[in-house]
Amino acid sequence: MVNRIVVGAHYGLRDWIAQRATALFMVVFTILFAAAALGLPEMSYQTWSGLFRNGIVRFFAFLFFLALFYHAWIGVRDIYMDYIKPVGVRLALHLVTIFLLVGYAGWAAQILWRL
Amino acid sequence: MSEAIVRKQRPKFLALHEIRLPLPGIVSILHRVSGAGLFLMLPFLLYLLDRSLASPESFAAYKSVVGNPLVKILLLGLLWAYMHHFCAGIRFLLLDLHKGIDLQSARNSSRIVLAVSIALTVIIGVKLW
Ligand code: HEM
Numbered sequence: 056m057v058n059r060i061v062v063g064a065h066y067g068l069r070d071w072i073a074q075r076a077t078a079l080f081m082v083v084f085t086i087l088f089a090a091a092a093l094g095l096p097e098m099s100y101q102t103w104s105g106l107f108r109n110g111i112v113r114f115f116a117f118l119f120f121l122a123l124f125y126h127a128w129i130g131v132r133d134i135y136m137d138y139i140k141p142v143g144v145r146l147a148l149h150l151v152t153i154f155l156l157v158g159y160a161g162w163a164a165q166i167l168w169r170l
Numbered sequence: 171m172s173e174a175i176v177r178k179q180r181p182k183f184l185a186l187h188e189i190r191l192p193l194p195g196i197v198s199i200l201h202r203v204s205g206a207g208l209f210l211m212l213p214f215l216l217y218l219l220d221r222s223l224a225s226p227e228s229f230a231a232y233k234s235v236v237g238n239p240l241v242k243i244l245l246l247g248l249l250w251a252y253m254h255h256f257c258a259g260i261r262f263l264l265l266d267l268h269k270g271i272d273l274q275s276a277r278n279s280s281r282i283v284l285a286v287s288i289a290l291t292v293i294i295g296v297k298l299w
Contacts, residue, residue: 078263089294
């Protein structure tokens with residue numbers, strides 16, 4: 056019998072599901088992308104960038120990055136919750152992490168769409 | 171709302187020199203460590219992807235960066251981190267679906283996760299270099 060008082064804003068379940076959905080997406084993408092990359096006839100700028108110039112690869116690669124950053128946000132926040140108790144420090148880390156991840160998303164878009 | 175009853179009689183075993191982390195615990199903490207490590211190294215990984223794709227010149231520069239032995243060791247570590255996080259992640263997803271939650275299967279799957287992620291790291295590492 057679990058005797059627990061459940062409190063809070065209920066974001067826990069949503070994030071829990073999101074972390075698993077993003078994980079699943081990353082697993083599928085990782086396997087397909089690894090197969091495509093390891094199957095390249097040779098590793099040169101032409102073949103490597105050619106892979107990303109393919110619209111489908113680019114589209115799913117970008118989704119992969121978004122899934123990754125969302126996944127990492129939930130994961131890193133869980134780690135802060137376990138080890139960082141002072142509210143101010145935790146809040147500061149949350150902000151830094153969010154800024155970083157949003158910045159990475161912009162960077163990833165630039166890397167992929169400049170090709 | 172009912173009062174939570176927290177004070178239960180639980181056995182205590184605090185012989186610290188005899189307590190060791192069981193295999194599933196090792197897989198679990200390494201999953202956290204690998205996730206945190208990957209997170210911290212994201213800027214470096216994005217930088218490498220950026221250089222590898224920007225132009226033929228930047229691709230050549232990228233090649234020389236990843237050719238550095240210290241960078242290679244770092245990347246090999248990150249490859250292992252990804253492989254472990256990946257395999258352990260799949261194991262956690264199966265556990266969430268209540269697959270393999272009895273003690274013996276949980277131990278076996280921990281062993282498999284540790285072995286497979288090291289094997290994949292070696293295979294892909296050899297293939298890349
Ligand atoms: C195919 C890729 C991946 C899969 C299958 C995966 C799977 C998972 C799963 C299932 C969890 C939840 C674990 C739990 O609640 O106990 C998790 C947590 C986490 N993931 Fe991933 N993940 C992947 C990629 C990544 C990447 C690339 C990063 C790094 C940026 C990352 C960072 C984290 C972090 C920091 C946590 C929190 C760990 C913890 O709370 O102990 N994950 N991952």
